[in-house]
Amino acid sequence: xxxxxxxxxxxxxxxxxxxxxxxxxxxxxxxxxxxxxxxxxxxxxxxxxxxxxxxxxxxxxxxxxxxxxxxxxxxxxxxxxxxxxxxxxxxxxxxxxxxxxxxxxxxxxxxxxxxxxxxxxxxxxxxxxxxxxxxxxxxxxxxxxxxxxxxxxxxxxxxxxxxxxxxxxxxxxxxxxxxxxxxxxxxxxxxxxxxxxxxxxxxxxxxxxxxxxxxxxxxxxxxxxxxxxxxxxxxxxxxxxxxxxxxxxxxxxxxxxxxxxxxxxxxxxxxxxxxxxxxxxxxxxxxxxxxxxxxxxxxxxxxxxxxxxxxxxxxxxxxxxxxxxxxxxxxxxxxxxxxxxxxxxxxxxxxxxxxxxxxxxxxxxxxxxxxxxxxxx
Amino acid sequence: xxxxxxxxxxxxxxxxxxxxxxxxxxxxxxxxxxxxxxxxxxxxxxxxxxxxxxxxxxxxxxxxxxxxxxxxxxxxxxxxxxxxxxxxxxxxxxxxxxxxxxxxxxxxxxxxxxxxxxxxxxxxxxxxxxxxxxxxxxxxxxxxxxxxxxxxxxxxxxxxxxxxxxxxxxxxxxxxxxxxxxxxxxxxxxxxxxxxxxxxxxxxxxxxxxxxxxxxxxxxxxxxxxxxxxxxxxxxxxxxxxxxxxxxxxxxxxxxxxxxxxxxxxxxxxxxxxxxxxxxxxxxxxx
Numbered sequence: 301x302x303x304x305x306x307x308x309x310x311x312x313x314x315x316x317x318x319x320x321x322x323x324x325x326x327x328x329x330x331x332x333x334x335x336x337x338x339x340x341x342x343x344x345x346x347x348x349x350x351x352x353x354x355x356x357x358x359x360x361x362x363x364x365x366x367x368x369x370x371x372x373x374x375x376x377x378x379x380x381x382x383x384x385x386x387x388x389x390x391x392x393x394x395x396x397x398x399x400x401x402x403x404x405x406x407x408x409x410x411x412x413x414x415x416x417x418x419x420x421x422x423x424x425x426x427x428x429x430x431x432x433x434x435x436x437x438x439x440x441x442x443x444x445x446x447x448x449x450x451x452x453x454x455x456x457x458x459x460x461x462x463x464x465x466x467x468x469x470x471x472x473x474x475x476x477x478x479x480x481x482x483x484x485x486x487x488x489x490x491x492x493x494x495x496x497x498x499x500x501x502x503x504x505x506x507x508x509x510x511x512x513x514x515x516x517x518x519x520x521x522x523x524x525x526x527x528x529x530x531x532x533x534x535x536x537x538x539x540x541x542x543x544x545x546x547x548x549x550x551x552x553x554x555x556x557x558x559x560x561x562x563x564x565x566x567x568x569x570x571x572x573x574x575x576x577x578x579x580x581x582x583x584x585x586x587x588x589x590x591x592x593x594x595x596x597x598x599x600x601x602x603x604x605x606x607x608x609x610x611x612x613x614x615x616x617x618x619x620x621x622x623x624x625x626x627x628x629x630x631x632x633x634x635x636x637x638x639x640x641x642x643x644x645x646x647x648x649x650x651x652x653x654x655x656x657x658x659x660x661x662x663x664x665x666x667x668x669x670x671x672x673x674x675x676x677x
Numbered sequence: 678x679x680x681x682x683x684x685x686x687x688x689x690x691x692x693x694x695x696x697x698x699x700x701x702x703x704x705x706x707x708x709x710x711x712x713x714x715x716x717x718x719x720x721x722x723x724x725x726x727x728x729x730x731x732x733x734x735x736x737x738x739x740x741x742x743x744x745x746x747x748x749x750x751x752x753x754x755x756x757x758x759x760x761x762x763x764x765x766x767x768x769x770x771x772x773x774x775x776x777x778x779x780x781x782x783x784x785x786x787x788x789x790x791x792x793x794x795x796x797x798x799x800x801x802x803x804x805x806x807x808x809x810x811x812x813x814x815x816x817x818x819x820x821x822x823x824x825x826x827x828x829x830x831x832x833x834x835x836x837x838x839x840x841x842x843x844x845x846x847x848x849x850x851x852x853x854x855x856x857x858x859x860x861x862x863x864x865x866x867x868x869x870x871x872x873x874x875x876x877x878x879x880x881x882x883x884x885x886x887x888x889x890x891x892x893x894x895x896x897x898x899x900x901x902x903x904x905x906x907x908x909x910x911x912x913x914x915x916x917x918x919x920x921x922x923x924x925x926x927x928x929x930x931x932x933x934x935x936x937x938x939x940x941x942x943x944x945x946x947x948x949x950x951x952x953x954x955x956x957x958x959x960x961x962x963x964x
Binding site: 559 | 681686745854858865866868870871875879882893906956958961964
């Protein structure tokens with residue numbers, strides 16, 4: 301039970317802090333959230349700065365503890381998020397690093413680290429959501445290419461992405477988990493149509509992607525043909541691991557802001573609301589500690605985070621929704637004004653119990669993989 | 678940073694689990710429920726094993742360990758529902774003669790309640806006007822004292838109580854899961870039904886969250902963190918016991934099943950040593 305940082309980690313933290321203090325004031329203004337090309341340029345510019353300063357591969361090469369320090373400090377300093385680089389840095393990148401050939405790593409990883417190329421994710425389909433393995437987008441081998449036809453949905457950053465990590469069915473006869481293949485699809489290939497989807501928050505955060513006989517070179521396959529499900533599980537376990545560290549730090553900061561606002565507008569005098577904020581603060585403090593526990597475990601077992609990430613996500617996603625409900629209680633009638641801060645975030649937070657595995661699926665994972673309860677319905 | 682237990686801490690936990698399995702098994706628990714009196718022999722054996730002197734320096738005859746180790750030991754005590762004023766006696770070691778070796782039983786006034794008043798040799802706090810109540814927990818006799826509800830205990834008392842709650846939450850989780858894997862209805866074990874499975878998953882999430890909070894608070898000793906840990910541990914113990922009862926169906930409602938003993942003790946511990954209202958205020962004040 302050692303929560304202290306080593307001298308090396310403290311030195312890393314100090315260096316990073318200094319760099320952030322020097323760099324953040326020079327960043328351009330944040331782009332309009334509806335302007336996707338501008339968002340891409342902003343996010344890639346930030347990634348380039350990280351690259352030039354030697355921090356670009358923090359998500360991959362650094363020790364889990366160092367990654368924790370990085371996410372903690374960047375969030376504390378109010379640095380930009382990974383944004384458009386999310387899939388490249390936290391999904392496709394780690395998957396290619398773990399499962400790709402040397403040539404594939406060389407082709408795809410450096411541009412992600414430099415902020416030159418953006419990836420999107422083509423996993424979910426209209427009829428394959430929680431039951432992802434039932435996906436039906438077909439890929440038929442034709443010489444040195446796969447010809448891909450089908451439809452993907454919930455694809456973030458599709459409008460501005462260069463590459464798509466795509467799951468396709470290569471063997472429709474095999475059991476559903478055994479006929480899937482992982483491909484890197486260039487988004488400028490003929491036959492791809494992107495139709496943005498508007499979220500309940502009013503913005504277009506993701507898209508439908510229609511694929512009509514798109515040719516993807518066989519050389520773009522990561523892992524073996526029909527082994528894509530296993531390859532995918534590597535990616536998903538990354539997402540359920542340390543991907544939310546920055547958000548926990550952000551929530552703890554938000555709680556501080558909420559308390560300040562509540563003290564100013566008088567709602568702090570309501571003991572029910574005050575106690576509600578106290579309980580939420582205890583929960584986010586504990587979530588931070590749980591993150592440290594998961595990171596320690598990942599560090600000791602050498603990398604891929606386990607089902608502990610599901611335990612974390614289950615509580616975190618609900619707690620974060622409750623946090624914005626509490627924010628609305630602090631704001632009172634102003635909670636109905638989308639021009640006020642937190643209110644759009646409140647709408648966005650409604651996706652947290654659904655995205656990256658619904659809470660119901662997470663409970664199945666926890667019950668089956670950790671508690672050893674039988675699979676069943 | 679390495680939040681995991683050290684080799685020594687794992688060995689300590691293993692050792693305490695074995696010791697308590699020997700000193701206070703299920704038969705002993707049910708025997709104590711049938712005849713609730715404080716077992717002096719057990720108390721002495723706990724003393725001999727270093728339960729109370731755990732954090733006293735070795736030159737004072739103690740074991741010389743810290744709060745993180747104490748938290749692990751109290752977690753095990755909570756798991757088996759070890760009865761008696763454990764926290765008060767542990768905290769009195771070194772200050773009250775005889776507490777450290779288990780020859781003296783120490784209790785204290787806390788939140789206008791006194792557990793085990795008639796059995797204790799030493800009582801810390803003012804018990805004038807104490808009136809016995811019909812305690813909800815068959816294994817924790819309680820007196821009420823007139824007062825203003827003030828807390829006498831330090832943050833350490835709240836933290837050790839929280840550790841017991843985590844142990845209890847783990848015990849009811851384990852019991853619920855093993856029942857769900859054994860009990861069959863509609864031609865399959867009920868643990869295969871999502872409605873049951875999801876209850877169990879929720880129990881695990883509560884336990885893990887509370888344990889992370891309690892362990893971290895034992896390292897930092899931070900008063901706000903302790904208050905938050907107590908809040909989450911109370912929640913985990915009480916709600917896990919409720920869900921465990923539900924998973925057991927009709928059997929869960931019987932005197933014979935142990936789950937009601939966990940629930941009732943969890944209620945008592947939640948009222949003592951920084952109850953929810955005060956804990957929430959303490960954490961809010963830190964915002």
